[in-house]
Amino acid sequence: MNASRPETVLILEDDEGVARLQQKRLERAGFTTIRVTNPSAALEIIRQGGIDLFVLDNQLGGAEDGLAFYHRIKNAGLDLPVILVTGYSDDATIIRALRAGVRDYVFKSVEYLDYLPEACRRVLDQVRVQREREQALVELKAKTEELRATTQQLWQAARLAGVGELAASIAHELNNPLGTVSLRLEGVLAKTPPDDPRRKSLEIIDSEVSRMARLVANLLQFSRPGRDQVSTVDVCEEIRKTIELAEHHLRKRRIILRTEFDPTVPPIFADRQQLRQVFLNLFTNAADAMPQGGQLIPRVRTGVLQPNQPAVVIEVVDTGVGIPPTHLGRVFDPFFTTKDEGQGTGLGLAICKRIIDQHHGKIEIESEVNRGTTVRILLPVRNGTNTEALH
Numbered sequence: 497m498n499a500s501r502p503e504t505v506l507i508l509e510d511d512e513g514v515a516r517l518q519q520k521r522l523e524r525a526g527f528t529t530i531r532v533t534n535p536s537a538a539l540e541i542i543r544q545g546g547i548d549l550f551v552l553d554n555q556l557g558g559a560e561d562g563l564a565f566y567h568r569i570k571n572a573g574l575d576l577p578v579i580l581v582t583g584y585s586d587d588a589t590i591i592r593a594l595r596a597g598v599r600d601y602v603f604k605s606v607e608y609l610d611y612l613p614e615a616c617r618r619v620l621d622q623v624r625v626q627r628e629r630e631q632a633l634v635e636l637k638a639k640t641e642e643l644r645a646t647t648q649q650l651w652q653a654a655r656l657a658g659v660g661e662l663a664a665s666i667a668h669e670l671n672n673p674l675g676t677v678s679l680r681l682e683g684v685l686a687k688t689p690p691d692d693p694r695r696k697s698l699e700i701i702d703s704e705v706s707r708m709a710r711l712v713a714n715l716l717q718f719s720r721p722g723r724d725q726v727s728t729v730d731v732c733e734e735i736r737k738t739i740e741l742a743e744h745h746l747r748k749r750r751i752i753l754r755t756e757f758d759p760t761v762p763p764i765f766a767d768r769q770q771l772r773q774v775f776l777n778l779f780t781n782a783a784d785a786m787p788q789g790g791q792l793i794p795r796v797r798t799g800v801l802q803p804n805q806p807a808v809v810i811e812v813v814d815t816g817v818g819i820p821p822t823h824l825g826r827v828f829d830p831f832f833t834t835k836d837e838g839q840g841t842g843l844g845l846a847i848c849k850r851i852i853d854q855h856h857g858k859i860e861i862e863s864e865v866n867r868g869t870t871v872r873i874l875l876p877v878r879n880g881t882n883t884e885a886l887h
């Protein structure tokens with residue numbers, strides 16, 4: 497099996513003469529042999545490891561025969577290939593032995609023992625091929641899984657791109673009428689004296705139209721393809737922009753938003769579009785976790801990623817249902833979702849993780865069931881160094 501080491505065959509045989517014959521045949525064929533005379537000695541050696549094959553006499557003398565001993569070592573989790581040495585015409589034992597997983601058998605006689613080395617060689621070859629096949633299967637499975645994950649990411653990217661295109665075209669279409677409304681409104685406002693009772697309503701309309709214009713501008717930026725978009729980014733500003741986009745959704749769910757931004761955080765070098773996508777995913781998750789309402793706190797402060805590596809720390813805190821410990825290790829896996837069909841694809845956090853990885857940052861989650869969840873993102877500050885992977 498292993499070219500650099502002769503294979504070791506353990507022989508359990510109490511008959512001195514037979515054992516010597518077996519050892520001679522096997523050693524002449526290049527095997528190393530170890531001989532024991534009773535099951536407990538055999539067990540001891542098997543436990544120590546390093547045995548490639550076990551030649552087991554079926555007549556052990558005691559209450560237990562070879563086949564029963566084979567079952568015992570198998571049940572102890574010490575499975576290794578076995579050749580059973582049986583008496584002539586003991587067909588019933590042979591059939592039972594082969595069914596139980598014994599690899600081969602030889603009869604206990606001088607002429608049949610000549611066949612032992614060949615049997616050993618064949619069994620060891622079988623075992624090697626089987627192991628190689630199992631190994632190949634494991635590798636194949638891993639590759640298949642990798643391929644599946646990549647395909648899905650691609651699919652998701654394509655889907656997002658499709659949604660983005662649609663959003664962009666709608667936003668574009670809205671831009672023109674909004675411009676007209678805004679212009680007309682300005683004219684009407686200019687002609688309305690401050691004490692006119694209609695003035696208040698017009699001002700409200702004006703501010704709502706501005707809000708719509710902001711939303712549309714935001715959407716347009718959001719849906720722009722995110723290539724070569726690396727620039728100096730004010731994280732708080734990006735979060736604010738994302739909030740504007742999600743505000744309606746949050747308000748509808750009676751979620752109270754409270755930002756805690758440290759105004760001294762430095763700008764970082766990042767892809768603005770991708771960061772917004774991260775924040776939007778996190779806000780959506782938080783909102784989904786608070787169907788009865790709750791608090792959403794986006795927090796930004798300075799921190800360190802490693803010693804001597806200044807970082808911007810972003811936390812998205814919610815007071816939602818939380819994540820049970822058994823799920824916590826899987827939430828970043830693509831397709832892990834607890835949401836109903838059509839509600840979630842399970843890709844949100846996987847995408848967040850990929851984006852943060854590309855920015856050389858770190859993303860982690862703390863959660864307590866029925867208390868809430870905190871997603872923490874650390875992005876390095878050193879300009880330029882955190883975005884090499886994006887190019």
Ligand SMILES: Nc1ncnc2c1ncn2[C@@H]1O[C@H](COP(=O)(O)OP(=O)(O)OP(=O)(O)O)[C@@H](O)[C@H]1O
Pocket residue numbers: 777781782785814816817818819827828832833834835839840841842843844845846869
């Ligand atoms: N803030 C949170 N509170 C509670 N559970 C969460 C939170 N964020 C994520 N989870 C859990 O992690 C799972 C995976 O989240 P992820 O964003 O990757 O996928 P999703 O939200 O289910 O679907 P998608 O984001 O693709 O629409 C969720 O289904 C949910 O169970």
Ligand SMILES: [Mg+2]
Pocket residue numbers: 777780781840843844845
């Ligand atoms: Mg999600």
